[in-house]
Amino acid sequence: MALDATTALAGGPMTPAGGGTLRRLARRRSTIAFLMTLPLIAVIAGLVAYPAGYAIYLATLNRRMTGFIGLGNFEILLESETFRMVIWQSCFFAVTAVILKALFGFWLASMLHHIPTKGQRIWRGMLLLPWVVPPALSTLGWWWMFDPSYSSINWVLTAIGGPAIPWLGEPWWARVSVILVNVWAGTPFFMIMYLAALKSVPDQLYEAAAIDGATGWQGLRYVTLPMMRNIISITVLFSLIVTFANYDIVRVLTNGGPRDLTHVFASYAFQVGILSGNIPRGAAVSLFMFPILAGIAFFVLRGVTQRNKEMA
C-alpha cells in the first residue's frame, strides 16, 4: 500500500518495485529540467568553457608550445615597455570611450524621450544605425574621412579656415580618432538602454518631485539617475568589457600604429600571437584584463542585485 502511494505521488503508473526506480528518476522534475538544459550546457561547455580553459592553458606554455612555464609569459610581458604602453593605452581608450558613450548616450536618450512617441521611432531608427552597421565597414568609411590626402573632415576644416589635422599620423590624434569612431559606433547602444530606463521611471515620481520642490536638475539628480542606476551600471560594465576587447576599429583604422602607439589588448594580442607567431604570449595578452574585469563585474552585479532586492 505504501509503495502504491509513492508511485501515485510520483505521478507514475504502478509498476513492480525495482524497474520503477529508474522510471521514477526519469520523471522527477529536476531530472527533466537537467535533460532539457543539457543542449545549452553542452554549447556553453564547448564554445565558452573549453576555449577559455584552453586559452589559459596556452598562456602557460613556452613559445614553441612544448613546455609549461607557469606565469612566465605574464612576467615577460610586464617587463616589456611596449606592453606597459598597451595597458595604459587600452585603459585610456576604454575608460574615455565608455565615459563619452555614456554621456552622449544619455543626452540622446533624454532628447528622444521628450519627442512624442509618434515621431520618436524614425529618430530612434536613424540614431541606431552606427551601431547596426558592421564595424569593419563603417570604420573603413571613417578611415577614408581621416585619410591624409583626401580627408573630407580636413577639407571642411580648411574650408572654414581651420588647420588640417594629421588624424592617423600623429599618436595623440590617432588615439583621438580611434576613440571617436568607437564612441560613434557605441553610443546608440547606451542610447537605447538609457531610453528604456527613462521610460521605466513612472511619471508620477517626477510629478511628486516637482511638487516636493525639485527643479529639472534636481529631478535628474535625485529621481532619474538613482532610478536608472542599475541600467547605468550594467550598460557601463557591458560596454567596458566590449570596449576593452575592441579589435576591429584599431585594426582597420591604425593597425596599432604609429609606432604601436594606438595598440589595445586585442590588436596587440593579434600582432603578438598570430602575426609574430607567439601564440602563448598572445593568449597571455588577451587574458591580461580578465581578472580585473571579472572583479569589476562581480562588484557591479552584486550592487545591482542588492538594489533590485531593495527597490523592485
Place this chain on the structure above:
Amino acid sequence: MAQVNIKKVVKEYEGGVQAVKGIDLDIGDKEFVVLVGPSGCGKSTTLRMIAGLEEITSGAIEIDGNIVNDVPPRDRDIAMVFQNYALYPHMSVYDNMAFGLMLRKFPREEIRRRVENAARILDIGPLLERKPKALSGGQRQRVAMGRAIVRDPKVFLFDEPLSNLDAKLRVQMRTEIKKVHQTVKTTTVYVTHDQVEAMTLADRVVVMNHGIIEQVGPPQVLYHSPATKFVAGFIGSPAMNFIPARLEQASGALNVRLSDGALLPVPADRTARYAGHAGREVLFGIRPEHLTAASQMEARPGLAPLSLTPEVVEPLGAETLFYCWRDGGEICAKIDPGVAAAPGVPLAMTADMNRMHIIDPATDKVL
C-alpha cells in the same frame, strides 16, 4: 492655511476634448472639500490643475489670493498624495519624507523634528529606515501622507489616495485622514470616485459630471436635497430609484401616478411646489431606505402604501435589500431584516413621500 479659488477654469486637450468646462469653486481656509464623480468627469484634472501638473486652458486658479496659473508646482506651496503613492523607491521612508524639506534647504535638525513629528501622527516611527518596497499598502499610504504633512503646505491635495487599498484598510485610512485633517487643519482638496468616502470626509462635496460641477454642498444637503438627477443617483448607496410617473391633480390633491398605475399621494406641504407640473410626465425618485415594509412603519402623514414583489432578496445582516423590476426599471428597497421577504411573494410596502424627489425629465433638474 489658505483659500483656493477656481474661476471659470477650462481644460481642453489636443483635438478639442474638454475635460473641464469652465468651473467655478471657492474653497475656504481649513476646509475639507471632496471632488467626486464617475471616471472621466474632470475631477482629477481639476486637482492636477490646482497642483500645477496640468496647464489651464482658460480661467484662473488662485491660492491665497494669488493667481497661480503660471506658477510651477514647486512654488505653489502645495503637497499632494497620489493614488499609487509615488514614493521614491530608492529612498528610505525618512528620506522620502525629508526630500521636500531638503530641497527647500531646511536645517537638518528642523527636518528631523518635522519628520519625527509626522511619523508620530501617522504611527510610522519604526518604519523610518525602511525602503518603500518593504512596506504594506497601508503603510505606504501613511508615508505618502507623511511626506505631505512635513511640508506644512498651504493646501493638501489627495488624488484617489485610498483606491489601491482593500476595503477594510480603506475604511481605516479614511478615518486616519479625517483625524489628520482635524489635527493639522490644512485646506484640503480630495478627489475620489467613491461617494461614501466623499460623504464621510467632506465639509463640502463637489459632485462633478462631464466636466461641469453638478452641485456643491455639505453631505447632508446633497443627500436630502440633490439639485439634479445625476446627484440624486450618485449620492447614496444603494442608488436612488427612478420610476417614470405622471403628476396628476384630482380634487385639489396632487398624486404621483406610476407608469404601472399605482397612485401615490403627494404630501400637502409639497403640493404647491409641484402644482405647476401637474399633468406632466416626470421621474419619481425615491431612495431604497425610504421604501420600507408597511409592517415596520408606524402610520404618519406622508406615507403611501405600495405593493412590491421582490425578485431578488439580499440579506445584509443589519438590513435586507430586495430588488424588483417594474415597467422595465429596477427598484431597490431596504427593509428590516425581521420582515419576511421571499422572491415572488408580494409585500406590502410604504413609500415615504416626505423624502421623495420629482425630477423633470427634460432638464434632469430636481423640482
